[in-house]
Amino acid sequence: MSPADQNPFEAMMRQWSEAMGQAAKDFSPEKLAEMWPVMSKDVMEQMMGKGASPDGLDAKTRLLITLVGLTTQGAQNELALRQTVRHAAEAGATSQEIYETLTLAGAFAGLPAMTRATEIARAQLETKESP
Incomplete structure (x- = not known):
């Protein structure tokens, strides 16, 4: 028995890879992001906005603050950034507001994180705008 056979995590991953076949090899976060639906503005408002906290x-605004947080963490989670940009735009944020939010985050996160987050946001916004 090899050490890999003794490691339950490696065994689980090997089983998953065998079961998923080509789909596991072709996996990408971008494809997952495309599959995830965007919540409607009304649903977001009810769940995380004025519906949840009428005076809050x-x-x-909450999604723009989330963008700042994701950027200050180094813009490492591309999927979360893409999803937040998609949802912020659906909630009514303009491209200009999103870019200004990322620029503000750059004051705390630094230029590399701001640049990466802006590139991700731009790619997502261009995807949204194309037919």
Whole structure:
């Protein structure tokens, strides 16, 4: 018995890879992001905005704050950034507001993180705008 056979995590991953076949080899976060639906503005507002806290922040503002947080973490989670940009735009944030939010985050996160987050946001916004 090899050491890999004794490691339950490696055995599980090997089983998963065998079961998934080609789909596991072709996996990418971008494809997963495309499969994930965007919540409607009304649903977001009800769940995380004025519906959840009538005197608090609206969903758009909360999503823009989330963008700052993701950027200050080094813009490492591309999938989360893409999803947040998609949802912020659906909640009513303009491209300009999204870019200004990322620029502000750059003051705390640094230029490399801001640049990466802006590239991800631009790619997502261009995808949204194309037919």
